[in-house]
Amino acid sequence: MIAPVTIGLGIFYFYPFFRVIRDSLHNIGAFDRDQGFVGFKNYVTMFSDAEMWQTLLNTFKYVIIIVPCSLLLALFVAVLLNTRIKGLSIFRVIYFLPAITMSVAVSMVWRWIFNGDYGILNSIMTGIGLPARQWLNDRSTSMLCICIVAIWSNVGYYMIILLAGIQGISKGYYEAAEIDGASGFQKFYKITLPLLTPTIFYVVIMLIISTFQTFDGIYLMIGTKANAIKWTQSVVMYFYRSAFDYSKKGYASAVAVLLFVIIMAITVFQMKMQKKWVNYD
Amino acid sequence: MGLHTKSRKNKFSTIIVYLILIGGVVIAVAPFVWMFLTAFKTNSEAMAIPPVIFPKQIRLTSFVTIVDKLPFITIYTNTVISAVVTVIAQLTFCSMAGYAYARIDFPFKNVLFTITLAVLMVPGTFFILPQYRIIYKLGLLNSIPALFLPNLFSAMGTFLLRQFFLSLPQELEDAAYIDGCSRGKAFLLIMLPLVKPGLVSLGILTFKFAWNDLMWPMIVNTSTEKMTLSPALSFMQGQYVTDYPGIMAGAIMAVIPVIILFAVFQKQFIEGVAHTGIKG
Structure with a gap:
């Protein structure tokens, strides 16, 4: 019964895993021509490339902005939806819409909103007397635009997970707290938050892993050729450009290995740290 | 009296909750609404500055052109x-x-x-x-x-x-x-x-x-x-x-x-x- 999955995973995932590591030690040029073993040359090139360091910095910035904002907003909405309100399932569907919509369709609209020449945002800005900007080409705003879209699409999904976590907390705790005269905020800080830490932990891990792999938004809103790509590209975007725009597949494999190592390191670190704040009883 | 103020306070906070949630709904759906409205516009309506919100006339031309x-x-x-x-x-x-x-x-x-x-x-x-x-x-x-x-x-x-x-x-x-x-x-x-x-x-x-x-x-x-x-x-x-x-x-x-x-x-x-x- 496990044969199809095991064989499929073997061919398309297990073998590729080792192949990437092997390829990262080879010089592979255009048309997949393997020009031989080069040791750690790709890694040396990678770490001495200023663009790579800028890319890493960009990626960490994405994580630092997108992860907490998505988490807090998702938690906020989940808590609001948990107060006995009417139309819960309608709210849930609507909030979930951005999360299930094709990134290409979504970025088309957002790109138009942020467009520097005929964008909606600029119409609003000039309408209230503020200067228009080239939002997506401006070094100080282009990354922010991508973050806004990412947060907009994240909130609904993680809200549903957090809401389910909140609803899983036994009503008895709240009843006891009410008898003791606890306020809404006290109930949130003393009951909801601590008992929700396993779910929050899961959400944080998923958010970090997915944010580290940001690609669609950057590809679709900035594009590979724009000037702004330098200060917006993520590690995955850099990987994509190395492999397919510059046909340096050995080098791209080294970038992929680095991405994997970083994500693994962060996940292991989080697993170690969870004892300090995650409450499993 | 205590009970009375409490229920008024509750009503007030319920309204606030609804307002925030509806605000969130607007942010979540606005791009979709815009997508939808634009699809029925003519090109000049779509590109107008300041933006035209509603198309003058519902037309399906853009759906036909994209298929072509x-x-x-x-x-x-x-x-x-x-x-x-x-x-x-x-x-x-x-x-x-x-x-x-x-x-x-x-x-x-x-x-x-x-x-x-x-x-x-x-x-x-x-x-x-x-x-x-x-x-x-x-x-x-x-x-x-x-x-x-x-x-x-x-x-x-x-x-x-x-x-x-x-x-x-x-x-x-x-x-x-x-x-x-x-x-x-x-x-x-x-x-x-x-x-x-x-x-x-x-x-x-x-x-x-x-x-x-x-x-x-x-x-x-x-x-x-x-x-x-x-x-x-x-x-x-x-x-x-x-x-x-x-x-x-x-x-x-x-x-x-x-x-x-x-x-x-x-x-x-x-x-x-x-x-x-x-x-x-």
């Missing part, structure tokens, strides 16, 4: 085939493997399961270059199978369904065996229906992923006739930058199936996602 400009129907069909095949394969393969890992003892079970989990830990992008090479070696670049082949097998799906099978009581199955039921029958007729929320959420997540995915189909299939919607629309956005009603019409047709699917299976999907969130 791209081999839209072929691309749509490719996307449907790719997504449906992926979903069916994953549900079949992952439920079989998930059940086996949860309920059957076989040699090397732990080793194989650990390997499956290990695959789950690796970011998807990591595998793309060798996967691309395999497709290339098989002579499948620019073909429909290229779109779905690596996605038919899922470590995540296997793990997810294993968790669902594990949460079912063993007695259920034992009772079936006492009644002379075979393993295959017990799996198909008793166990499988009980993990329906798991199957639904895996199905929707997989469909959503296969339907929306950008990087993989963009890499393997570069000819327009073999593309899926995501790369095709992104390509079109570059080609026809100024035809906003056209690209918005395309975008609407592209997002509708996933929205309908989600609306129909909402309850089970949320049950499933909630389950994964808590167990994860």
Whole structure:
């Protein structure tokens, strides 16, 4: 019964895993021509490339902005939806819409909103007397635009997970707290938050892993050729450009290995740290 | 008096909660509304500064032009085939493997399961270059199978369904065996229906992923006739930058199936996602 999955995973995932590591030690040029073993040359090139360091910095910035904002907003909405309100399932569907919509369709609209020449945002800005900007080409705003879209699409999904976590907390705790005269905020800080830490932990891990792999938004809103790509590209975007725009597949494999190592390191670190704040009883 | 102020305070906070939630709704749907309104506009209405909100007249011209400009129907069909095949394969393969890992003892079970989990830990992008090479070696670049082949097998799906099978009581199955039921029958007729929320959420997540995915189909299939919607629309956005009603019409047709699917299976999907969130 496990044969199809095991064989499929073997061919398309297990073998590729080792192949990437092997390829990262080879010089592979255009048309997949393997020009031989080069040791750690790709890694040396990678770490001495200023663009790579800028890319890493960009990626960490994405994580630092997108992860907490998505988490807090998702938690906020989940808590609001948990107060006995009417139309819960309608709210849930609507909030979930951005999360299930094709990134290409979504970025088309957002790109138009942020467009520097005929964008909606600029119409609003000039309408209230503020200067228009080239939002997506401006070094100080282009990354922010991508973050806004990412947060907009994240909130609904993680809200549903957090809401389910909140609803899983036994009503008895709240009843006891009410008898003791606890306020809404006290109930949130003393009951909801601590008992929700396993779910929050899961959400944080998923958010970090997915944010580290940001690609669609950057590809679709900035594009590979724009000037702004330098200060917006993520590690995955850099990987994509190395492999397919510059046909340096050995080098791209080294970038992929680095991405994997970083994500693994962060996940292991989080697993170690969870004892300090995650409450499993 | 205390009671009276308390209920007034409650009413007030309820109103605030609704206002914030409705504000959130506006932010969540505004881009969709804009997409929708634009698709019915003329090009000059769409590009007007200051923006025109409502089109003067509802016209379907942009839906017709988009179908003409791209081999839209072929691309749509490719996307449907790719997504449906992926979903069916994953549900079949992952439920079989998930059940086996949860309920059957076989040699090397732990080793194989650990390997499956290990695959789950690796970011998807990591595998793309060798996967691309395999497709290339098989002579499948620019073909429909290229779109779905690596996605038919899922470590995540296997793990997810294993968790669902594990949460079912063993007695259920034992009772079936006492009644002379075979393993295959017990799996198909008793166990499988009980993990329906798991199957639904895996199905929707997989469909959503296969339907929306950008990087993989963009890499393997570069000819327009073999593309899926995501790369095709992104390509079109570059080609026809100024035809906003056209690209918005395309975008609407592209997002509708996933929205309908989600609306129909909402309850089970949320049950499933909630389950994964808590167990994860």
